[in-house]
Amino acid sequence: MYQVIARKYRPQSFKDVVNQEHVKTTLENAIAQKRIAHGYIFSGQRGTGKTTVARILARCLNCIQGPTSTPCGECASCKEITSGGTVDVIEIDAASNRGINEMRELRENVRYQPARDRYKVFIIDEAHQITSEAFNALLKTIEEPPEWVVFVLCTTEAHKIPATIASRCQHFSFRSVDFEDLVARMAWICTQEGIEADAEALAVLAAAGEGSVRDSLSALDQAIACCGSKLDAAEVRALLGAFSLESLEKVTQALVESDSRRMLEVVDELERNGHNLQHFSRELARYFRNLLVIRISGAASRLVAASAQQREKLAEIAAGFSEEDLTRYLQLSLDLFRDLQFSLQPRFHLEIGLVRLVQAGRLLPIEQALAQLGGVRPATEPRPAQPAAAPAASSAPPQRTGPSPFDLDRAKKATSRPPEPQSSGANALAPEPASAPMTAGDPRERLHGYLHEKGLTHLADAVENARITVTGSDLQVVSAKSYALYFRDRGFEEAVRECFGRPLRVRFEIGDAAPASTAAPASAPPAVTEDQATSRALSHPEVQRFREVFPAGEIRKVRNLKEP
Ligand SMILES: Nc1ncnc2c1ncn2[C@@H]1O[C@H](COP(=O)(O)OP(=O)(O)O)[C@@H](O)[C@H]1O
Ligand SMILES: [Mg+2]
Ligand SMILES: [Zn+2]
Structure with a gap:
């Protein structure tokens, strides 16, 4: 009879258990010192060895040569535990035995001495499912257990175990298993089974389990069933709906080049090759997550389930982006994954999602924008409204290698902008309004020059438009x-007084400032219906300064946050 790999290769002794060193060492010491607790809680992700270690513990305690941390594996007790429960080692699935009656029964059973072995070991799986009355029924037993009883409560959700119970147990949390260890374990199993598997295929399987040995081994079973005795990375990937680093790299490449068209091509290619778009979005999220983690913690990070070689590659890619970029991409790709789950039009959703990534890459980090608000712009420079000259040194993101997509995009947008009608925007592109030169005696020009000199560029701009x-x-x-x-x-x-050498009363009036076609810079007030709130918002100095920093920006809508 064929036995699934996960069961066939269930470790029978501590030395075969992968990872979980802290659990193994503590239990081994406890056994050696004969300090056995009566209650244990094993918590952690599924498939990380909780049941396995509970059974090994039972063997250690009940082996005819024990208690020992190296059970013989030969005696009746050892053998029976390997093949499931024994009279004295009782496994209970709390998912189906969670009520008070079952726990009362258990309480009864506890009172009797072991039939044959030294200890009566109760392994309760999914212990968090036990109802609270049932836990109460159990409490007394766990509080004052007979000397021969050991409880092991296994759970994926330790926080659901009542504190009254937890405080009477020793708690071990099982870690998700490290990628390299998992690969090594699977390589060993493959050798035992006479399966040939290349390192990359094993890496794909290991990554698929996301830290759960059982899930990775199930994937291995599946791969063997499908590919036979020779596992090849591409086939395994296709089977599991995984994607190669190269195919995901196309997305980051398009981001580096800020190229939306490439993104659409990526989707087209996926569709043509019959890939599952939902799987792709899941893998994409994982990819950005890995890039972000590596960007933060470096290529050696244990947190990324990938081979050393792949991690190097990821580090190389991650270096091309800032932490903020990657955070944004991760968030967007998670949104995309969520959207795709319910989408009737997965292709369209994926297209939007990927194009959105490109657009998000064009955003300027807020820190940088704020730094620019601090008046970085040289006072003597004309307004940065000219299109092609866009990449102002101060706006290039510091961490990025190569030109910033933001700048490229700005330049692109500016050059591709259709010529605007003469009346409104044409001279917005000129550094100085040509048609209405300020005359020498013009107070506006005098004031404008003075303000510029003082570095009060926002006031200078205001004057220019008045x-x-x-x-x-x-x-x-x-x-x-x-x-x-x-x-x-x-x-x-004050500036007026200094400029003209005497105090002048400023009388301000709202009106049409430009008799000629003077001024209107690129950031000219957009067509927003100006109710009171809007005009208040637009005239706020902070908003004004933002618009200086983002000359190509456009205010679409002003919303009062106090209103629903
Ligand atoms: N730490 C581990 N080392 C080796 N194999 C493991 C480990 N954890 C799980 N396995 C494999 O996964 C299978 C399921 O493990 P199990 O102990 O039942 O997980 P759970 O934590 O869900 O109780 C085992 O039969 C074994 O093959
Ligand atoms: Mg289990
Ligand atoms: Zn034995």
Whole structure:
């Protein structure tokens, strides 16, 4: 009869158990010192060895040569445990025996001495499923157990074990098994089974288990059933719906080049080759997760289930992105994975998702934007509105190798922008308004020059977009609402006094600032319906400064967060 690999290769002694060193050592010591606890909790991910270790413990305790940490494996007791339960080693699946009656029965059973062996060992699987009354019924027994009783409560959800029970047990948490150990274990099993498997195939299987030995071994079973005695990475991948690093790399390559078209090609290729798009999105999320982890913790990180070679490769790719980028990509790919689960149009969803990644890559990290708010822009420089000259040194993300997709995109957008009608935007591209030169005696020009010199560029810009006249001791300002706050600012009044050498009363008025086609920079106020809240928001200095930093930006909507 064919026996599944996971069961056939269930470790029979501590030395065969992979990882879980802390559990093994502590139990071995306890046995050697004859300090056996009456209650244990084994918690951890499924398939990491909880039941296995519980059975080994039972063997250690009941072996005819024991208690010993190296049971003989020959005596009746050892043999019976290997093939399942014995009279004195009782395995209970709490998923189906969770009620009070079962626990009362168990309590009864506990009272009798072992039939043959030294200890009565109760291995309770899925212990978190036991109802709270049933736990209560058990409490007294666990509190004052007969000397021959050992309970092992196995659970994937330790927090669901009541504190009253947990406090009377020794708790061991089982770790998910390290990638390299898992690969080694599977390589050994393959040799035993006469299966030839290349390292990459094993790596795919190990990664598929996500730290669970049982899941990886099930995948191995499946692979053998499908591919026979020679396992090949590509076949195994196809079987498990996994994707090679190369195919995922196409996505990051398209991100580096900020190329949405390439993304669409990726989707097309997947469809044509009959790949499951949902699987792809899952693998993509895992890929970004690994890139992020490696970007943070380095190529040696234990947290990434991949071979050393693959981790090197991942590190190389990750170096091309910032931590923020990768975080954003991971978030978006998780959203994409979620969306695809319910999607009736997986292809469209995947296309949107991947294009969104490209767009997200064009965002400027907020820290950088804020740094620019600090007035990095040289005071003498004209507004950075010219298109092709876009990559201003200050806006290149520091960690990125090569040009920033943000800059590239900005340049691209600017050059591909269709020529705008003469009346509104044409001269926005010119550094200085050509048609309405400021005359020498013009107070606006004087003020503008002065403000620039002082590095007060935001005020200079406001002035540039205003009509300014001086009559007597008044300085009349006419400008768009959005600049109101600047002109009402005390800083402006002071600047005026210094510029003209005397105090002038600033009289501000909302109106059409540009009799000629002066000014309107690239960041000219967009067409937003200007109710009161909107104009208040737009004239807020913070918002103004953001718009200086993001000259190509556009305010689409102003929303009052206090309103639902
Ligand atoms: N740490 C481990 N070392 C070696 N094999 C393991 C380990 N953990 C699990 N296995 C394999 O997975 C199978 C299931 O393990 P089991 O102990 O039942 O997991 P669980 O933690 O879910 O109780 C075992 O039969 C064994 O083949
Ligand atoms: Mg188990
Ligand atoms: Zn024995």
